Amino acid sequence: MTLSLMHFFKVTTQAELLWVIFGFLAQSMFMMRFLIQWIASERARRSVVPVAFWYFSLAGGLTLLAYAIHRRDPVFIFGQALGTVIYVRNLWLIHAARRLPVE
Numbered sequence: 668m669t670l671s672l673m674h675f676f677k678v679t680t681q682a683e684l685l686w687v688i689f690g691f692l693a694q695s696m697f698m699m700r701f702l703i704q705w706i707a708s709e710r711a712r713r714s715v716v717p718v719a720f721w722y723f724s725l726a727g728g729l730t731l732l733a734y735a736i737h738r739r740d741p742v743f744i745f746g747q748a749l750g751t752v753i754y755v756r757n758l759w760l761i762h763a764a765r766r767l768p769v770e
Contacts, residue, residue, distance in 0.1 A: 690734040697727025718761055725754040 669681065676687045700723035707715040728751045735743035 686734065686737055689730070690738075693727060693730035693734050696723060697731055699723050700727065718758075721754055721757045721761065725751065725758065728754055 669684065673679065673681070673684050676684060678684050678687060700720045703723060704716055704720045707717045707720075728747050732744065732747035732751060735747050
């Protein structure tokens with residue numbers, strides 16, 4: 668099974684196969700944010716961006732960043748690094764707003 672997977676993904680070592688599997692798991696985590704956003708919006712019958720969207724964005728972005736660094740892909744690294752900053756900032760703003768007293 669391992670050899671057929673290695674052939675399918677065009678990798679030559681088991682370590683590279685594990686990285687490809689890690690990359691697929693990272694991409695799946697990143698895609699989950701869209702599913703979460705879609706379900707929340709359907710339930711509310713309006714466009715909603717739940718906090719979980721930003722947590723999945725951050726987790727998926729960081730794991731994809733690790734994968735991109737391993738693959739040494741500068742375009743992918745730049746995109747995921749910038750996205751990670753945006754996700755952290757959105758979570759920071761959300762948590763800061765929750766700490767404000769209600770008027």
